[in-house]
Amino acid sequence: MVTTAESAVHKSHQQSRVLIVGNYCHDVLIQKNAVKAVSLGGAASVISNVFNGVSISCNLVSKVGEDFKYPVSYTPIVIPTLKTTVFHSYFDPGLHGNDHQDRILKRVCACDPIRPSDLPDTRFKYGMGVGVGGEILPETLERMIEICDVVFADIQALIRVFDSVDGTVKLVKLEETGFYPLLPRIGVLKASSEEAVFMDVEEVRKWCCVVVTNGKHGCKVYWKDGELGISPFLANQEDPTGAGDSFFGGFVAGLVQGLAVPDAALLGNLFGSLSVEQVGLPKFDTRLLQRVKDEVQRRKMQCLLHERSDGELEFLRPVGHEQFHTFLVAAKLITPCPSCTMEAEQTAVPHYTKQPKLLANPMYEEPIQRVE
Ligand SMILES: Nc1ncnc2c1ncn2[C@@H]1O[C@H](COP(=O)(O)OP(=O)(O)OP(=O)(O)O)[C@@H](O)[C@H]1O
Numbered sequence: 001m002v003t004t005a006e007s008a009v010h011k012s013h014q015q016s017r018v019l020i021v022g023n024y025c026h027d028v029l030i031q032k033n034a035v036k037a038v039s040l041g042g043a044a045s046v047i048s049n050v051f052n053g054v055s056i057s058c059n060l061v062s063k064v065g066e067d068f069k070y071p072v073s074y075t076p077i078v079i080p081t082l083k084t085t086v087f088h089s090y091f092d093p094g095l096h097g098n099d100h101q102d103r104i105l106k107r108v109c110a111c112d113p114i115r116p117s118d119l120p121d122t123r124f125k126y127g128m129g130v131g132v133g134g135e136i137l138p139e140t141l142e143r144m145i146e147i148c149d150v151v152f153a154d155i156q157a158l159i160r161v162f163d164s165v166d167g168t169v170k171l172v173k174l175e176e177t178g179f180y181p182l183l184p185r186i187g188v189l190k191a192s193s194e195e196a197v198f199m200d201v202e203e204v205r206k207w208c209c210v211v212v213t214n215g216k217h218g219c220k221v222y223w224k225d226g227e228l229g230i231s232p233f234l235a236n237q238e239d240p241t242g243a244g245d246s247f248f249g250g251f252v253a254g255l256v257q258g259l260a261v262p263d264a265a266l267l268g269n270l271f272g273s274l275s276v277e278q279v280g281l282p283k284f285d286t287r288l289l290q291r292v293k294d295e296v297q298r299r300k301m302q303c304l305l306h307e308r309s310d311g312e313l314e315f316l317r318p319v320g321h322e323q324f325h326t327f328l329v330a331a332k333l334i335t336p337c338p339s340c341t342m343e344a345e346q347t348a349v350p351h352y353t354k355q356p357k358l359l360a361n362p363m364y365e366e367p368i369q370r371v372e
């Protein structure tokens, strides 16, 4: 089956104001040479999972091979001659006696890049450039800038390079990439603290807002005239994969719903913290989601008092920000810790479904695929 970009986009919600661009992928978590879990991956899938949770529709452009097995809300473009992008994540317990886990990431298979011609011929209010395997080209990001009022980019889509022999992910300096000249036309650039050292934050913040996530410490927002630390949420970390993407999903979901940047970043921290408590694509408690949606609506009504023009970001901490944090902390506390219920869902047989399948007893110690 070949799905063109146009028909894939038409099948998704017509009225959406958000365009997400980035390939779905297959994630394989490996520990001590054994496969621990397989899961649907790719920032695009994680972000759309958060959007689904808070009832935000979007258009999503993603490419996969015919081997792609997951049911997803937004139909990808299938390239019959190629395979779906695959990442192997190698985890080893942190060396420093804390809960940090070191991860080595290898892209062992790469699907087709997403080209400007793959993007829909429509205007969007918000665009998210969230590639994981080098699929977003500078010309693709430029086209996104042309068709979207505000573009949010994840630096991992811009600075990753892949070892030609085994696909190990390495990072290069942002200024050495073809994306650098586009920064003044981007709204927000998101980076983890490990990635942030690959750019000069002091320089980049002159052109666009920079959000640096920092694991259990929350995140920091930098803009031209100021910076702000945003409080974290407590979490029992099971798997850090996708925390940055869930953060980004929550952050942009907040902005789409009319929140100011500091409140939206709180929402990002909440979804980041929920994500690390589960392996693979997180499931969110429906009661928690309902509470969050209701509170966001309430905050939105409060913030409507501060009129702002389309696409303009409000950076100052709005009145009631601390109470918003307290509310979200309380909402999170009354829902059960997902990792406690996940035990019961574990299965010994690896097969692809939307949720990851944990391998209670690692079943196959297959040789790790090499990049051809
Ligand atoms: N242990 C944790 N406890 C609470 N919140 C966390 C934790 N880890 C991550 N988060 C939340 O998720 C956000 C993103 O996490 P992090 O900075 O680790 O991103 P990342 O390195 O891009 O993640 P990954 O690459 O593993 O997806 C953080 O800003 C924070 O809000």
Ligand SMILES: O[C@H]1[C@H](O)[C@@H](O)[C@H](O)[C@@H](O)[C@@H]1O
Binding pocket: 025, 026, 027, 040, 041, 042, 043, 046, 087, 105, 132, 156, 241, 242, 243, 244, 245
């Ligand atoms: O395998 C990918 C990984 O390369 C990305 O860093 C992460 O953001 C995605 O969630 C994951 O699926």
